[in-house]
Amino acid sequence: MKVAKFGGSSLATSTQLQKVIKIIRADSKRKAIIVSAPGKRFSGDQKVTDLLIKYAQLVLAKEPVTEVQQQILARYQEIATGFDLPASEFQPISEHILNLPNQTYKNDAYLLDAFKAAGEDNNAKLIAAILNHLGVPSHYLSPSESGLVVSDHPGDAQVLEESYAKLATFKKSKKILVIPGFFGYTENGDICTFSRGGSDITGAIFSRAFKAELYENFTDVNAIYAADPHIVPNPEPIDHLTFREMRELSYAGFSVFHDEALIPAIEGGISVRVKNTNQPTKPGTLISARKIYDAKKPISGIASDAGFLGIYIRKYLMNKQVGFVATILQILAKHHVSFEHIPSGIDDLTVIIRESELTPELEPKVLHDIREAIHPDDLRIIHNYALVMIVGEGIQDHIGMMAKATNSIAQSGVSIVTLDHGASPVSIMFGVREKDAQNTVRGLYKTFFKADK
Numbered sequence: 001m002k003v004a005k006f007g008g009s010s011l012a013t014s015t016q017l018q019k020v021i022k023i024i025r026a027d028s029k030r031k032a033i034i035v036s037a038p039g040k041r042f043s044g045d046q047k048v049t050d051l052l053i054k055y056a057q058l059v060l061a062k063e064p065v066t067e068v069q070q071q072i073l074a075r076y077q078e079i080a081t082g083f084d085l086p087a088s089e090f091q092p093i094s095e096h097i098l099n100l101p102n103q104t105y106k107n108d109a110y111l112l113d114a115f116k117a118a119g120e121d122n123n124a125k126l127i128a129a130i131l132n133h134l135g136v137p138s139h140y141l142s143p144s145e146s147g148l149v150v151s152d153h154p155g156d157a158q159v160l161e162e163s164y165a166k167l168a169t170f171k172k173s174k175k176i177l178v179i180p181g182f183f184g185y186t187e188n189g190d191i192c193t194f195s196r197g198g199s200d201i202t203g204a205i206f207s208r209a210f211k212a213e214l215y216e217n218f219t220d221v222n223a224i225y226a227a228d229p230h231i232v233p234n235p236e237p238i239d240h241l242t243f244r245e246m247r248e249l250s251y252a253g254f255s256v257f258h259d260e261a262l263i264p265a266i267e268g269g270i271s272v273r274v275k276n277t278n279q280p281t282k283p284g285t286l287i288s289a290r291k292i293y294d295a296k297k298p299i300s301g302i303a304s305d306a307g308f309l310g311i312y313i314r315k316y317l318m319n320k321q322v323g324f325v326a327t328i329l330q331i332l333a334k335h336h337v338s339f340e341h342i343p344s345g346i347d348d349l350t351v352i353i354r355e356s357e358l359t360p361e362l363e364p365k366v367l368h369d370i371r372e373a374i375h376p377d378d379l380r381i382i383h384n385y386a387l388v389m390i391v392g393e394g395i396q397d398h399i400g401m402m403a404k405a406t407n408s409i410a411q412s413g414v415s416i417v418t419l420d421h422g423a424s425p426v427s428i429m430f431g432v433r434e435k436d437a438q439n440t441v442r443g444l445y446k447t448f449f450k451a452d453k
């Protein structure tokens, strides 16, 4: 069997859903369908998830909600009307959305997650009802029924290992399973969502649980491209990526596939194919454990992501002090700050952290603790960092990749703030100023993908 996940762009309107239903019907192996909430219909439109966040914020601020409720309901109503779904089938969906403020929640974070989750939950109910209405036997499988149990972290939950045994029992279903992406229930019965874009994770979890022969991830592009198409015009499509290449690329900004979604796929050895709902006959991009790469193309892709800061620390003879890095990490752990990278030299190191982790309130506390604990010769925070990553299985086998990349960045007139190469054999990471990130990507793309043409 195959697990197929359809993203918000594939489910934004009744016309899009027509294409999705055609895809489901075209292959009887597509037995588990993971759905996102309706996404953007056009550029500048609002995703239902974002409308639900607005709805939650208005409720918390005790402000009127009628307008946003109507905006959300209109999105589902357009889809239902497009399939002539009887009003009685639509009623539970509108009731769920209208009643969200009347439930009790442990605190604001759980309230927000319950609102966000309603986007995928109601879309799954709606799509199952439409499929049944069209004569395709389907079953809406909620996480409470399936046993998708997640950690108690609102907005950033992780699947608990014990979920898999129960989930696996649904593989035998005769009906098509329509499963809402993006959320699960904690052991205490509260809704917690994955991080944004997390329906990809739900698809991967079910692929592993069902030992699927393939996890198909349907979106709105023909392939994963060698660079973000918003940055590089008409980038080359990638036909095959390894899991580790994809993880590095999605971590560093390829928003087409969630970086955490690779983990259940890797654990279960499930290959993933990213395909276009609008052009389903195109091959898309395959992601699997291994690949044979073209020696002329050592680099598979170039990604960039903004929103990082670096804590720069200099301490002469740092390399002679046992436990120096451990002390810094303990301070970060004490303040619940997670870090991303630690490039280091003999006397210097930079701890790279997402700006969202080290809030302006925490910043002076962390700096104070570092100063007290290690008496650095220099201690500074550099804000507005972006990471640019070149990724490819060929990096480890080719001499001169670093020289070629740094030369390209210099040609773009960009100064490198930090770099890291070695921790992963398939990537080289450059820290640059946010304002320079897109230029850097364009220059590197020209160097590695256009130079031979």
Ligand SMILES: Nc1ncnc2c1ncn2[C@@H]1O[C@H](COP(=O)(O)OP(=O)(O)O)[C@@H](O)[C@H]1O
Residues within 6 Å of the ligand: 006, 007, 008, 009, 010, 036, 039, 197, 218, 219, 220, 221, 223, 224, 225, 226, 227, 228, 229, 230, 253, 254, 255, 256, 257
């Ligand atoms: N390297 C890349 N290749 C393809 N798409 C990319 C890349 N980087 C970013 N994207 C963006 O990812 C989008 C698809 O992901 P997403 O918006 O999450 O879709 P969905 O709604 O199907 O989940 C594309 O429309 C494209 O703008």
Ligand SMILES: N[C@@H](CC(=O)OP(=O)(O)O)C(=O)O
Residues within 6 Å of the ligand: 006, 007, 008, 009, 036, 037, 039, 047, 049, 050, 119, 181, 182, 195, 196, 197, 198, 199, 200
């Ligand atoms: N709807 C959620 C989860 C998700 O995965 O959506 P999409 O498949 O449209 O990226 C979000 O916007 O974050």
